[in-house]
Amino acid sequence: MISRRGVGRSGLRFSSLSLGGMTFGSNEAFGAIGSDPTEAARVVALALDAGIDTFDTANVYGESEQLLGRLLRRRRDDVVICTKARFPTSGHVGDGLPPSSSYGLSRAAVVRSVEASLRRLDTDRIDVLWLHMQDRSVPIEETLSATDLLVRQGKVRYLGLSNFMAYRVAEAVLTARARALEPPVALQVPWSAVSRDVERELVPAARHLGLGVAVYSPLARGFLSGKYDRGAEPVVGSRLGEWRDEFARYDSDRNWAVLAALRETARAHQVPVSAVSLAWLLARRPVVSVVIGARTEEQLRENLMAADVRLTAEEIARLDKVSEPDWGYPESFIARFEPW
Template sequence: MPLTLDTYRLLGRSGLRVSPLALGTATFGTEWGWGAGEEESRRLFDRYIEQGGNFIDTAATYTEGSSERLLGTFAHGRRESLVLATKYSTLRRPGDPNSGGPHRKNLFASVESSLRRLNTDYIDLLYLHVWDFTTPVEEILRGLDDLVRQGKVLYVAMSNVPAWQISRMQAIADLRGWAPLVALQIEYSLIERTGERDLIPMAREMGLGVVPYSPLGGGLLTGKYSRADLTGADPAPGESNRKSFNAALGMLTERNLGIVDAVKEVALEAGHTPAQVGLAWTLRNPAVTAPVIGARTLTQLEHNLGALDVDLTPAHRARLDEAGAIEPGIPHALLAGDHLRRATRGDLTIQPRG
């Protein structure tokens, strides 16, 4: 059945209600050489809110701080009805070693800066943006808990962190009575499914809602790339440099274009665009709470919101699942095999929980 932005979902093991598509605002501001200016950003924000959306995603360093500043202006008068999520840990001042990282000093300074730019006295959801393998987890968790107790942050979460570290942190938070983690933001799409090995099962077990970014696989699932792009040729004058960016990341591969072919076939049969089908696959995944969608124009946003109307048939879903399937790896493949099943269960039939 079709979804709407006001068909709210609970975020992880919290009572927080969020829209099934979050509005990503890394495109708010033009400091990075692309994106939307203030007027167009306002249109994107207003349209998302008008449709019932309430979940807004930003970060301390998106467009050099312009994303948060614009959101602070746009949210005026309706702040309480919004769920504002921001992130900390990326370097805020080049050359200053303590203006980046997940440690306590940067955590508190980054949050204070975000509060000023967002023109608010609290952040609904704060992510640790990027793990850097330097700060003890107890320091991170205690700092996050202190901010929650102060009322400056309501919920805490992780982004781009190894699964074993997150599960460890959740256990420590539970044992010490600190603020629990409620969300996990990772890259996840038909193109990038390696999170299915450990991160997504861990999130389900530990009570974290999954909020995927790049649900269109860096734009590949829009269907605008072809095998001619495998040559890696530079874009023509005036052409978007996204092609070169994707090529540098290793996104333009025969395997990925094969997935795009399957998406195009399903889109044709379903009467939707490839982008809408690609988004719908992630949106309808029971392991996912809310994919983050970004847009530079109102037309792009409207198009992406059309994914809410896509209800994939079981046959379509199976075809897409097969096209983007990954090897489960060790130990998952071994544990799922018949040999170990017989070794641990014999001929017994044991019903799983739930």
């Protein structure tokens, strides 16, 4: 059963598994691996039937917002729709840059992005607006004043951060508190058993500041789905089959060892490798939701099994050990004396 988890210090609740819409519909960046509208509709219907009530998309995901808006219209009051603002939705005009109000985290850009997302989603409010990446060219006070206004207008309900440095996360939270502006309640990060960088600074910061953590790319672009084998060519049509540079990044002794340990644990539980990969994340604090990016009903059914997998303390410890990276300074120094 898919549970709901409270998000940070707020009344917001996410389903423990969320459905990501990055590959729904036509998309310049992800079109080669995207789902057509018919398949996307089946995936969304299955997610709803399974108890997923949290859906994640972005202004830059091509047709995704429009598709999700249509597919969720009848259930609008029962679901949480998250989208993002930061990057332009169209490329350069001629040889120049797009209008400055079409990207970044300035007041004009944030308001323009939200208004456009509301139209594409065909809704009157965005439940969670993720700031898609920090913008050092704009004072955080300006960005937060814009999002605070949008919350007061009822166009946005909650604010989240994604792809921020840890010190910028702290800056945003503390600035909002000091100026009595609506604060971020959540942090969205890429996290998996082969990509644990966020545990160095970002996850401890979220825990310390009272932010809920939503996880994207939990299967490392599909590397932890169980469909890849060492020495074999990536599956044709898969993400890593299309993005060979990404596959090369994961092709290491450590990562294959992690995958082998996950496979062993999956056999013990008689579930797909992807389910164990997701369950390992669901067992970590302060994770409130793991965003799954299923393109087909079959993929989603496999991922949904994670909700019922209960890893033992010994299994978690074994997976932690085989996947633990070299943390470096100062974490490695601090760890000699106290948890960090």
